[in-house]
């Protein structure tokens with residue numbers, strides 16, 4: 081039976097079903113890593129090299145490399161001195177992990193179901209959850225879908241899809257236009273309480289439209305969240321460490337179950353690494369300023385090099401052999417979040433400059449790929465050999481991304497959305513916050529004959 085938020089195994093089973101049903105497997109090469117990608121100006125072709133030694137060449141390179149990459153930089157550099165089991169939340173093993181009887185240190189506030197989960201059920205011993213002031217944790221509110229709900233979704237699929245296409249975040253919910261400051265304090269609290277109990281992103285989506293744009297509106301939600309944390313977490317000192325010290329929702333909220341309640345357990349302690357930083361790891365402990373914490377297992381919930389990290393790891397080489405790392409040294413230059421100057425015929429999915437993680441990503445990928453398909457058809461029909469954005473269109477787009485972001489509170493919080501978690505990363509808000517406006521913008525560019533792009537005629541082989 082389906083759930084409102086499906087388990088990893090259910091998502092995998094669905095993807096396998098789709099691959100089989102549409103006979104996709106013959107076009108997919110698994111366990112093959114693209115280690116290099118180079119553009120050849122003479123032939124107008126990309127050549128890739130892979131971890132298996134196989135090479136391939138083609139006119140177009142579509143980089144659907146995903147948005148978040150687990151961040152090696154953000155891991156504490158000395159963690160490799162620890163000899164016990166170590167896991168990063170972005171590389172969780174498929175096999176079940178036993179926490180039974182183990183002392184577990186969870187470092188960081190990145191996504192991780194919740195610190196007490198499997199170990200507590202199996203009688204795990206003291207675990208340390210060091211960080212504080214992370215993103216707001218919302219109850220996932222997960223539950224099985226009833227057969228009636230499934231039937232209703234199938235019967236109304238067209239209208240659900242139309243709603244997703246119109247919604248700024250690509251979600252099938254009605255936009256209501258309510259503003260926080262138009263409601264009375266009692267009305268606001270009643271709504272926050274109802275949505276908090278229900279859980280999921282609806283806490284944000286179904287509340288008020290000005291939460292992420294108005295400091296005053298944000299404060300009403302922040303006050304409610306702080307009061308809830310103080311009510312749940314019994315030890316006042318621990319509660320204060322868990323209270324967000326930023327505009328709420330301007331860090332990616334994490335959906336979990338019983339996160340704050342976990343801190344009421346006598347086998348869970350919170351170490352605030354900002355006041356009590358990690359000094360080193362030993363073979364069987366983590367040593368912070370205040371002393372040594374013996375551990376058997378380390379869970380690194382240290383976050384992701386998001387939005388640009390996967391493209392930079394691929395690091396394609398464009399015109400003149402210039403690498404993406406060089407081109408993106410100061411800023412993630414791009415046009416429409418789809419293309420990069422100096423990298424002809426290369427397209428990105430969910431790259432910087434696109435809505436990316438600020439949108440329903442499967443739907444976003446579908447819509448971006450539709451645009452890319454039309455663009456490739458345009459090139460073929462017009463016997464064009466290469467397309468790439470002009471420098472000025474990249475500048476205009478970069479300004480649009482920043483202007484939209486500056487209407488909101490998001491750039492004013494240090495988060496992985498602003499690149500603040502990765503040392504040396506250009507620090508600015510690089511996602512396009514226009515939601516469905518984005519898809520209108522990219523369609524307009526195509527309808528105007530790919531305005532803002534430069535073309536080269538196809539070279540004869």
Ligand SMILES: Cc1cc2nc3c(=O)[nH]c(=O)nc-3n(C[C@H](O)[C@H](O)[C@H](O)COP(=O)(O)OP(=O)(O)OC[C@H]3O[C@@H](n4cnc5c(N)ncnc54)[C@H](O)[C@@H]3O)c2cc1C
Pocket residue numbers: 112113114115144145146147148191384390393394429430436437438439440441442445
């Ligand atoms: C921190 C975080 C935030 C998220 N936020 C959102 C959100 O806001 N909205 C949402 O809908 N979903 C979100 N997700 C869920 C999820 O990431 C996406 O919905 C979905 O996975 C995107 O699909 P994708 O195909 O673009 O990327 P992925 O599922 O990440 O697939 C990319 C694939 O490319 C492969 N790859 C990368 N580089 C190479 C290479 N050089 N050679 C070969 N293969 C390569 C990777 O191994 C991977 O299999 C988030 C996930 C995380 C971890």
